[in-house]
Amino acid sequence: MDIARTPATPDGNVEMADAAVEPKDPPEIRREDYRPFAWLVPEIRLDFELGLDSTRVRAKLTVAHNDKAPHSPTIRLNGDGIVPTSVTVDGSPTQAYAMDGDDLILTLDGKAHEIGIETEIDPSANSQLMGLYASSGMLCTQCESEGFRRITFFPDRPDVLSTYTVRMSGPKDQFPILLCNGNKVATGEDGDTHWAEWHDPWPKPSYLFALVAGDLVARSDSFTTMNGREVELNVWVREGDLDRTEHAMESLKRSMKWDEETFGREYDLDLYNIVAVSDFNMGAMENKGLNVFNTKYVLADPETATDGDFDGVEGVIGHEYFHNWSGNRITCRDWFQLSLKEGFTVLRDQLFSQDMGSEPVKRIEDVRVLRAAQFPEDSGPLAHPIRPDSYREISNFYTATVYNKGAEVIRMMRTMAGEEAFRKGTDLYFDRHDGEAATCEDFIKAIEDGVGLDLTQFRLWYSQAGTPKIVVDLSHEGEEAVLKLTQMVPVTPGQGDKKPMPIPLKIALFDRDSGTHSGEQLIILDKASDTFRFAGFADKPVLSINRTFSAPVTIQRDTLRSDLVFLAQNDDDPFARYEAMQDLMVGHLVAASKGELSDSEREAGHIDIVGALRSVIEDEALDDLMRGELLLMPSQTYLAEQMSAADPARIHEEREALKRVIGCELQDEMHALYDRAATLPFSHSAEAKGARKLKTLILTYAAAHDPQKAAELAAHQYDGSDNMTDRQGALMVLTGIDSAERTGKLLDFYNRYQGNALVIDKWFALQASSLHPKVIEHVKALADHPDFTLKNPNRVRSLFMAFAGNPHGFHAADGEGYRLIADLILELDPINAQTAARFVPALGRWRKLEPGRSALMREQLERIAAAPKLSRDTFEQVTRSLG
Known part of the structure; x- marks a missing residue:
């Protein structure tokens, strides 16, 4: 599964339909308490009678004693908010069961049985978007991590592997397309109703179950595997979105070819389906043979998607496809092993994206995300190892630590082993554990045995939290x-x-x-x-x-500024050169923000930074993608992380001051660079992408130096744009400038794209992340906009996550930004607890701030903690943040 990706640094009345009351102090689940499940479930048959308001589910579970576990006469089948309408054992109705909270407990006399359970659920009332839910007239599922128990009673844990046979039936006019995991084996019609039967031959855990039913159209293609098998490929979307799926399909085919060539992994079904869903908590989900995606990571064309969006689609398509082996064929024994699949698969999608584009730029982007999301997590109250020892709500552990740091830890193994030897280790891992629910230790041991490394001490990376x-x-x-x-x-x-x-x-x-x-x-x-x-x-x-x-460490060294300038100009490792340039600016800005620089030291710092940046502009050996990285200033959030008691207002002031100096001193060079970049016609080439990147970056420097001139230039770029990258870049700059151009272009953008949900998300996000002095007022007004809703996670994130990531507005001195996010969490929690809980870490950084803001931020956490009926997702995040 891909967590919803967001940029690392940003430069109404609601029905509480699914407001389940959760215990405020849920039990702690500990890794050391793991025991194999007492019963195997080798087969499950599911029969769905589909309806938006009422879906009937009939499940037949074949169960047998697990010889690897102590015998138990009872079987616990997990449920969540559902009730059985009938229960049978070996075909006969039975009352020999009890409910323990949401779970169904059956007593079984023999060693093998068939259990039948019938439930009825209301997908339209499922605002949590877990289990089976309705989205804009279609039905879809999300079962990772514990959503399957909202559909039927089952041992909903990743080490119970079953083969699934599924029959789906429903009205033809409402659900003309019926999709499920595996291969379609039969179809039929009965008057106004039709049905389809699907079979997945590969045993899988319940979290990988998927079902989609709706009015969809497909872009279809095929891929011939390295052993000559032809696989049917489909990308399913709404009728009006079909012309924006070409990039997704091409990304899928590139992913399949790359995985064969780089890791030797071949696809194993006759069919591979991707479905785009507009209401989705995460980025995408790797369900076997039926990947369900947030529309954000499927739909892309130059008119509506930026270069970053195109890269995001390619990366997420690759990520979910690579899970077919690193996650599906080999899954997790328990949720403590989440990084086994996610860390490894993030590394695989990073390597894929490196090979598809610029390796050094991709590496810099990945490190920037790590530092923006994971390093703060590692140094705060929510710190945990990549293999946690305990949790109360597993959805809270889909974190940058598990995903991004997990990838870095495996990358270190690859670095120490070398690429060829590492491939031998991964081959051994796939061969040794295919079809199993494995552990992080199994992966390490396979690398150890396949490579010939002693990783005894290295295992500490899995158990120790914190950034060294x-x-x-x-x-x-x-x-x-x-x-x-x-x-x-x-x-x-x-x-x-x-x-x-x-x-x-x-x-x-x-x-x-x-x-x-x-x-x-x-x-x-x-x-x-x-x-x-x-x-x-x-x-x-x-x-x-x-x-x-x-x-993945921090480096502390007393380096002469002249040495940083030397490395920024001469280092032949692109990342190290970028790092030197960042260190040069970080050192200056941190010292300035702390009031440690004299006037002469401040001026000397400006001279060195401007000189280093000028050398980047003049270096003809650089491509523009890399040039753009080297010209980028460190984010305000990253600067704050370098201090023990940061003053966001002072950091903002000093960063803007340096930006003005750079914009002024290099205005001639930058305008010449802009003019050169503006001559390139649109294409997806690296050269054209680099040119677009530079244009927006130069506009940001111009806006700091001469806002009115920058507004005119940005408006001109907006009007002449033939692609979303240039248009959005221009609008991003304009949103931070109080000018007539700002108002006019925001209105034009909205009118141009009204009805296109993903682009209107951009419209919300650009305003929420802007440097405008009235950004808080703008966010409040946008929350009352007719197009805003708390029921769609993309829309919520576009406005409020963008604002929470905007230090200029979020850290308002009076605490209004903190109150705004706390109010959101309290209102959103009953509707969608997973999404609400993901806003808590923004407030959890209170220990890193100067005393005034620290107290205001903590006050909001305490207000949330005191609220009645908090979900366990939000409650755990808040209480851990308070410490």
């Missing part, structure tokens, strides 16, 4: 460069003293005079402190460290 800090000291003795490294893993909730972990660091030592180095080296820091010596240096070299971001 590496303290670097480079000295020079005679003809040697002496590198001393010290690692510290910080204290996190529930974890005190930490043990040193193996940290692979790619380094290079540059000669100052020639601007070159003798080769990149990989060193492993596996002690609390270690010293590395390098001979052959008559003078002290310049250190380039953690090249390619070889380890």
Whole structure:
């Protein structure tokens, strides 16, 4: 499953239809308490009589004793908000069952039985969007992690694997398309009703079950696998969206080919279906053979989607396809092992995207997301290992730690092993555990055995939370460069003293005079402190460290500003060059925000930063995609993370001041760059994408230096745009400027795209993330807009998640931004608890702020915690955030 992706840094009356009352203090689930389920369920047959307001579900479970578990005469079948209308055992009605809360408990005398259960559910009332629910006249499901129990009673845990046979029937006019997992084996009609039967031959856990019924059309194609099998491919959408599915289909075919070539994985069914759904809590879901996607990650054309949207579609399509092996064929034993499938699959989709586009730019983008989302998580009250030890609500652990840090940990194994050896390890993993519910330990052991590495100490990465800090000291003795490294893993909730972990660091030592180095080296820091010596240096070299971001750590070093300028101009590793440029600006802005710079130091910093940026503009060896990364300023959120008691207003003031200096000093060079970029016609080439990236970036610098001139230039770009990237970029700049152009273009954008939900989401998000001084007033007004609804997660995220990620508005000195998000959480929680809970971490950073804002933020958390009938999703997040 892909968590709903959002950019790392941003530069009405509602029916409470599904407001289930949850216990305020749910029980803690612990990894150490895992026991195999006492009963196997090798087969399940499901019969659905479909209706938007009433769907009848008949389930037949074949159950048998599990020889690998202690015998139990009872079987617990999980439910959530459903009641059985009939229960049979071996074909005969029975009353020998009891309800334990939502769960159904049956007593069984023999070793094997057939259990029949009938339920009736109302999909239209399911605002939580888990289980079977209605979305704009169609029916669809979302079962990860515990949604299947909202459909029928079942041991809803990932280590119970069953083969599924499903019969679906419903009105032909309402549900002309009937889709399910696996292969379609039969169809038929009965008057106004029709039916379809599906069979999935591959045993799977209940969280991978999927069903879709509705009025859909498909873009169809085929793919021939490496062993010559032809697979039918379909991307199913609403009638009016079909012309925006070409990119999704091409991304799917590229994913299938790449996975064969890179990991040796071949698709295993005759059919692969993707369905786009407008109401969806996550980004997409990898259900076997029937992937259900948020429309955001399927629909794309140049008129309505940005270059970033196109990349997002390709990455998420790849992610869900790659899950077919890393998640479906081998699934998780329990939810503590979530990173087994998600961390590995995120790495696979990152490598895929690198190969499809710019490898260095993709690497920088992934690190930026990690630092924006996971590093704060690792240093806050919600910190947890990539394999947690306990949870109260599993939906709260679909986190950047499990996904993004999990990917970085596996990437480190790949770095230490080398690409070829790592492939041998993954081949062994797939061969050894195919068809099983496995653990993170199973994966590590397969890599260990396949590669020949001893990963005993490396396992600490799975059990210890917190981002390691590496303290670097480079000295020079005679003809040697002496590198001393010290690692510290910080204290996190529930974890005190930490043990040193193996940290692979790619380094290079540059000669100052020639601007070159003798080769990149990989060193492993596996002690609390270690010293590395390098001979052959008559003078002290310049250190380039953690090249390619070889380890998810922070680097602390006393580096001369002149050395950072040197690396920003000369480093041949694109990530390290980007990092030097970021460090140059971060060091200046943090010191300025703390009031530590004299006037002369501030001016000297400006001169060095401008000079380094000028060298980037003038470097003809750079492509524009990479040039854009090097010209990008560090985000305000990232700057705040570098301080113990950040003042968001002071950071904003200093960042804008530096932006003005850059815009002023480099205006001639930037305008020449803009004019050159503006001559390129639209295409999906790297060159054209880079040009579009530069145009918007240059507009942001111009807006800081000369807002009125920038407004005119942005309005001109908006009017002349033939693609969404340029149009949205221009509008993004205009939203932060109080001008006539802003009002006119916002109205034009809305009128142009009214009725296109995904583009109107952009309209909401652009205003909520703007630098306009009245952004809070704008957000409040937009919350009352006729197009806003709390029932659609995309729309909620477009307005309020964009605002929560906007430090300029969210951190208003009077606390109004915090109140706005707290009010949202309280109103949204009864409607969609999963979505509501994802807003809590924004308030959980109160310890990182200066005392005034810290108290205001904590006050809102306490207000939420005191509310009656909180969902367990939100309650857990709030109580952990308060600590």
